[in-house]
Amino acid sequence: MWALHSPHNLQSSSTSTPFYFPTRTSSRPPICSLTLNPSNPKNTGTNYNQLIQSLCKQGSLKQALQVLPHEPNPTQHTYELLILSCSLQNSLSDGLDVHRHLLDAGFDQDPFLATKLINMYSELDSIDDAREVFDKTRKRTIYVWNALFRALTLAGYGQEVLGLYRRMNQIGIPSDRFTYTYVLKACVASECLISLLHMGKEIHAHILRHGYESHVHVMTTLVDMYARFGCVSYASCVFDSMPVRNVVSWSAMIACYAKNGSPFEAFELFREMILETHDSVPNSVTMVSVLQACSALASLEQGKLIHGYILRRGLDSILPVISALVTMYARCGKLELGQLVFDRMAKRDVVSWNSLISSYGIHGFGKKSIQIFQEMIQQGLSPSHISFVSVLGACSHAGLVEEGKMLFESMVKEHRIYPSVEHYACMVDLLGRANQLDEAAKIIEDMRIEPGPKVWGSLLGSCRIHCNVELAERASRRLFELEPMNAGNYVLLTDIYAEANMWGEVKRVKKLLEARGLQKLPGRSWIEVKRKIYSFTSVEELNPQIEQLHALLLKLSNEMKEQGYVPQTKAVLYDLDAEEKERIVLGHSEKLAVAFGLINASKGETIRITKNLRLCEDCHSVTKFISKFANREILVRDVNRFHHFKDGICSCGDYW
């Protein structure tokens, strides 16, 4: 009996001698022998329970598992620590082992351990096992429900969570504050293509009805949910209604503005946070969002000020902050400064590298981007799926079709990363821009996952560049189903029809757009001069210099015509005569911003402009001309990438 249970026996099967086992060679009796005496009913192995527990706490899971068979009565606490240990060691096989043990020991209906098991399986990415634990547990405490909700949400099964939540309500099990945070997250953590915003609003109502309107965690999650749906005004309503806010709530709201095209509001809220609160001091997370706002605005001056603040606050050694700094400098047109920040990093992770890879990408340096990607791998880091999004995007901007195809193939073959919709969208973009539209369409056909709006959108965008009506109609049909409220898709299609002179169709799609209450996003350009940001649209009337700007452009246009410039008016979506179209194109917001820069920026200073749409062809060729004629470097960031105009040429090589 003793021999059978002796850890000493076990010892021989393992290669090295675990330090805690008594050795037979010693003259003293083994320390554990007393408690192992089966004739003593009171000594039911409590020492082994403690041994297992302390081994778990030290992280010696394997050794704990070796001892486990010798403990006739493992306690709930012992199992709890074992389960926790399996998660920490990231070992599914051990987890399954512990689970089997626990069932044999009669803990199969213990809701406490069921909760722990679900958490464990969730962390070990074994969602089916988590579900099974839930299904087999009859006494489901709110902890058990919440654990499954959390597990499913993290795994992207948002819809399933909402179905279960419905069931829970029907059975009459009350939600608690944790339930609300999980189900709110479930609304946005869904792989499905339809929006679950309506569910989010419903849950919002439940939350108010059950008196959680002043609960910081729940309300912050609510702000974040609306933020992720892009419902900025809803998010700010909730935020304003919060009686108690902390640094997380402030950060969530700032992030909401920064990520949804409201960078000014992000700054305003940041200012308010600093000036008007005493208990919510900005932390690294806050600063990351503020840096994103600088990036969105392409405001180098603001960015530098924020960098200063970060240094003063001692937040400059936090990885996410530095990566955001790299991106900020690159997206504000200072690629060299981004590189400098990167070079000075003491430690780098995949994200830092990704920042640099995409920075070179948006500036059009495709080869350099690939080179950095490879350097990262040589340094022993594994590329993430974002690394591939970044490097494939870089290939796309630079027209590196073959390189892009090879990288795409290497994803699964060399790195075991399975392409997501985003990667497919990159490939469709890469091939489509390079006028290999049929091959792009074939990629979509061969996809093993459902092509989402991103993929069809890439195809439609390429059709716009190469004016392919037939494919565009196919892509837009799908897009109108998938995201009926995205005005951009309708506009792209009308662009294509207009270029093909199909004015009847242009009219039809425009009507469709109006019928759905949508509006074309007006083109807007920004320029920063002497720490101030000036915004332009083509219908600009507020700028006091507007007459002067129009006059300058007209003068430039006439000079250009003498040198062979022909206005390219195909961006005009109205069936007007040539002269009228020319006038419209000459009033594009980007040209106004350039003219403003020529008049107001210091001599020799690079003119930096940001645009909310893709650069139109006419603006592109006019800017090229101006860069030579006025002997000015002009940097334009359009919605996708940078154009660096100098001496009459553009860094994109007219490929964008």
Place this chain on the structure above:
DNA sequence: ATAGGGTTAG
């Protein structure tokens, strides 16, 4: 009885 949650870089 015990336990668990919200914001973050590309």
